[in-house]
Amino acid sequence: MTAWRDRLSTQDRERIEERTHPDWTAPMLATLTDDRFSDPDWIFERKLDGERALCFRDGDSIRLLTRNRKDIGETYPEIVDALAGQACRDFVIDGEIVAFESGRTSFARLQQRMGITDAQEARESGVAVYFYLFDILHLDGYGLDDLPLRTRKSLLRHVLRFEDPLRYTPHRNTDGEDFFDDACSHGWEGLIAKNADSGYHHGRSRNWLKFKCDRRQELVIGGFTAPKGSREGFGALLVGYYEGGKLRYAGKVGTGFDEAFLTDFRRRLEAMTRKTAPFDDPVDEDDATFVTPDIVGEFGFTEWTRDGRLRHPRFLGLRRDKEAGDVVRETPDGS
Numbered sequence: 001m002t003a004w005r006d007r008l009s010t011q012d013r014e015r016i017e018e019r020t021h022p023d024w025t026a027p028m029l030a031t032l033t034d035d036r037f038s039d040p041d042w043i044f045e046r047k048l049d050g051e052r053a054l055c056f057r058d059g060d061s062i063r064l065l066t067r068n069r070k071d072i073g074e075t076y077p078e079i080v081d082a083l084a085g086q087a088c089r090d091f092v093i094d095g096e097i098v099a100f101e102s103g104r105t106s107f108a109r110l111q112q113r114m115g116i117t118d119a120q121e122a123r124e125s126g127v128a129v130y131f132y133l134f135d136i137l138h139l140d141g142y143g144l145d146d147l148p149l150r151t152r153k154s155l156l157r158h159v160l161r162f163e164d165p166l167r168y169t170p171h172r173n174t175d176g177e178d179f180f181d182d183a184c185s186h187g188w189e190g191l192i193a194k195n196a197d198s199g200y201h202h203g204r205s206r207n208w209l210k211f212k213c214d215r216r217q218e219l220v221i222g223g224f225t226a227p228k229g230s231r232e233g234f235g236a237l238l239v240g241y242y243e244g245g246k247l248r249y250a251g252k253v254g255t256g257f258d259e260a261f262l263t264d265f266r267r268r269l270e271a272m273t274r275k276t277a278p279f280d281d282p283v284d285e286d287d288a289t290f291v292t293p294d295i296v297g298e299f300g301f302t303e304w305t306r307d308g309r310l311r312h313p314r315f316l317g318l319r320r321d322k323e324a325g326d327v328v329r330e331t332p333d334g335s
Contacts, residue, residue, distance in 0.1 A: 015146040021058040030208035043171040049105040050098035066321035077119040092138035134169035184213035223290040233262025246280035256315030
């Protein structure tokens with residue numbers, strides 16, 4: 001029996017099972033909630049503002065994949081190098097890739113790497129990235145899904161060597177409410193509360209909960225308005241979410257863009273134009289140009305209005321790790 005299995009209790013040894021290395025496994029997703037709490041049976045981790053990724057190492061083969069199975073190894077070659085340098089040669093791990101700006105994780109800064117698909121260009125980009133690991137799902141021919149979270153995190157810390165750009169995701173026990181207040185005061189996005197005794201569920205679960213300091217929503221881009229005055233590119237993006245198979249209109253977003261994005265993204269949108277609106281709801285914009293709804297963005301906002309529009313929205317960045325058809329309106333204690 002290998003050393004890491006010797007570390008398990010008799011009960012936990014019965015919870016693991018021999019498995020071939022998986023080609024793919026869906027990540028566990030947290031449910032948004034407005035109910036902040038403290039509980040000795042839960043742990044609380046910082047919610048990182050980055051790109052979710054799973055690493056599959058099977059001998060010399062290392063695949064770094066987004067949650068919608070896009071290979072991002074060429075975008076983050078230094079992370080692949082660090083994973084290749086591990087003594088362990090058969091594992092599946094879960095984590096978040098981040099970049100920092102003024103001591104805080106910055107999705108906007110990470111965007112400068114996310115658009116790069118050449119490894120050498122990525123290394124020379126000047127944008128340092130880090131892979132914060134928080135779970136391990138497969139190890140040395142065994143599936144770990146049914147182990148308690150605390151046990152999985154202990155194994156993760158024990159079997160891998162953590163040197164930059166690989167970092168272990170720390171957590172706090174019990175005191176979720178105080179930790180949440182600290183997180184918001186430091187300008188973090190929020191916390192992830194996790195049931196410490198739970199297994200790994202491949203999909204959305206209430207055993208992982210999101211405590212958000214501000215409101216964010218992934219939305220599908222379905223059009224844009226014309227620029228006005230000295231502005232170039234476009235005026236605002238027209239965005240929406242899916243509900244019952246229909247794309248519902250959530251309003252327009254005209255802030256959060258820099259000049260380079262305005263002009264570059266306009267060219268990308270021009271190649272996607274269509275004559276009819278993709279939204280099921282009417283769009284009251286005389287200068288609207290509609291596009292095929294294939295691109296997902298992330299947006300901050302203050303609240304939802306009664307008619308399902310975003311109030312005071314701002315653009316945060318594009319998301320490549322989620323398919324447009326999977327974007328739904330995120331509600332507390334819902335999907």
